[in-house]
Amino acid sequence: MPSHPLGFDSVALRATITLADGRHDQLAQRFYANLFASNPELRDLFPASMETQRSRLVSALIRIVGSAENREDLVAYLEGLGRDHRKFGVITEHYAPLGSALVLAFRQELGEQWTERHEKAWIQAYDTMAMIMAESAERDAVISPAWWDAEVVFHRRLLDDLAIIQARPHTDYPYRPGQYAYVMSPRRPKMWRAYSMASAPRDDGLVEFHVRAVGAGWVSSALVWRTEAGDVLRLGAPQGFDLANPRSERDLLCIAGGVGIAPILSGLQELEQRLDGRRVHVFYAGRDRDSLYALPHLESIGVRYRRLTVVPVVSPDGPEDRSPDLMGNIVSAYGDWREHDVYLAGPTRMVQAALDRLREQQIPEEQIVCDDYGTW
Incomplete structure (x- = not known):
């Protein structure tokens, strides 16, 4: 079995994701049920509706396993996750019960298909991932808040279902063009949705978002139809690709x-x-x-x-x-x-x-x- 630069058994990790294909939502349901059963105090970190949260968990697992062979990309992604999770109130002590709930969910969902190799692979991988995320969060806590409060100063609906919002963070909000942030509306507590910044960093500190109300989207509908000047949004740490990267010549x-x-x-x-x-x-x-x-x-x-x-x-x-x-x-x-x-x-x-x-x-x-x- 070839060694992995982060100590991962990539073959076993990919195999479990493949075995769970078609059952990803059930896997996520088991994960959160296990987590809240053993640690009921963690339920308060999450919104009442868990549908989006379950989808994000599965997407993250697929992304992590898919990037397992690329150490640089995977570490950067995990460090970003660690910083971003600060806005939920996640602290280092929470990572152990999260890992136990995840391994148990795989074991429950895959049943006889779950092997000792699978279990060992996920325990080792999760321990490494948790360490990277927790250390990144601890470093970030020294220099940045867990989230930024930002007052809405401009709200205009361009179309019936689309609004332009400009907000001024109460403290400096350092981001790069092309990046995105998770945003929480005071009308939808604990529900965070990702929106790209639509303006380059400005001298007046304003950050612009373009939001389209989608289907039954609770956050997007609140931002498009129920937000007004004076509301205070919460912004998570900026994430994503620097579209205006000056180091590229292409x-x-x-x-x-x-x-x-x-x-x-x-x-x-x-x-x-x-x-x-x-x-x-x-x-x-x-x-x-x-x-x-x-x-x-x-x-x-x-x-x-x-x-x-x-x-x-x-x-x-x-x-x-x-x-x-x-x-x-x-x-x-x-x-x-x-x-x-x-x-x-x-x-x-x-x-x-x-x-x-x-x-x-x-x-x-x-x-x-x-x-x-x-x-x-």
């Missing part, structure tokens, strides 16, 4: 749909401000022209930042939104992107369709970024 390909344009706007503002010499192509998809709400802003930036090319992608009239499939086809037909850094944000189906076409062009994976907002 041109940029940005692919966005809906409010996925927000982090791209943030990056473009910074590139424009520092007169960056890279060329940027932005493909921006929507069901119809009205849904491309940020197009005037993009065009305004393009007037000043002449190295920007914007390509709107609108679905033809019909009962279904075909823009995700159109996006992939148009991007692949437009040119050769192998020498570009690629950033994708937006609806999952659109991102996946574009990714499939880009991989057909054999673009190196290390040049492609799409934040998944995953967390435990």
Whole structure:
């Protein structure tokens, strides 16, 4: 069995995720049931509804196992998780019961398929992951708060289901263009949802978010329809990719749909401000022209930042939104992107369709970024 740089038995870890395929939600339900049964005081750290929390747990496990062979990426992800979990009130002493609940959930769900090797692999892996996360959180506690309070100073609904919100954090909020933050509304206590910053860091300290109310989304609906100036939001630590990374010299390909344009706007503002010499192509998809709400802003930036090319992608009239499939086809037909850094944000189906076409062009994976907002 080959050794892993972090001591992981990657084969056994992947096998358990595969064995649990189709039962991920049941696995997550068992995890939280075990956790709260043995540590009922931890229930207060979580919202009343656990559906989103269960989904995040599964996404994080899949992400961790999928990155097990890439030490640098995995450590960076775990360190980010450790810092982010401070906003929930997680402390070092909580990691042991979390690990016990997770291993027990796997054992219960997989039954006779669960082997001694699987158990040993998860215990060893979890101990290492917990150590990385806890140490990162402890380092972060020395220099940063667990969350930032930010007062809403501007709220405007551009569309019936879409709002622009500007908030001023009470203390300095250091982030980079392209990053995102988990946001909690006072009207939805303990419910955190991820939103990308839509503006580059500003001298006046304002942070802008673009929020679309989705389905039965409790947080998004509260932010779009029930938020007003004077409300105080909570912001988690900034996370994710620095879209305006000055260390890269490659041109940029940005692919966005809906409010996925927000982090791209943030990056473009910074590139424009520092007169960056890279060329940027932005493909921006929507069901119809009205849904491309940020197009005037993009065009305004393009007037000043002449190295920007914007390509709107609108679905033809019909009962279904075909823009995700159109996006992939148009991007692949437009040119050769192998020498570009690629950033994708937006609806999952659109991102996946574009990714499939880009991989057909054999673009190196290390040049492609799409934040998944995953967390435990």
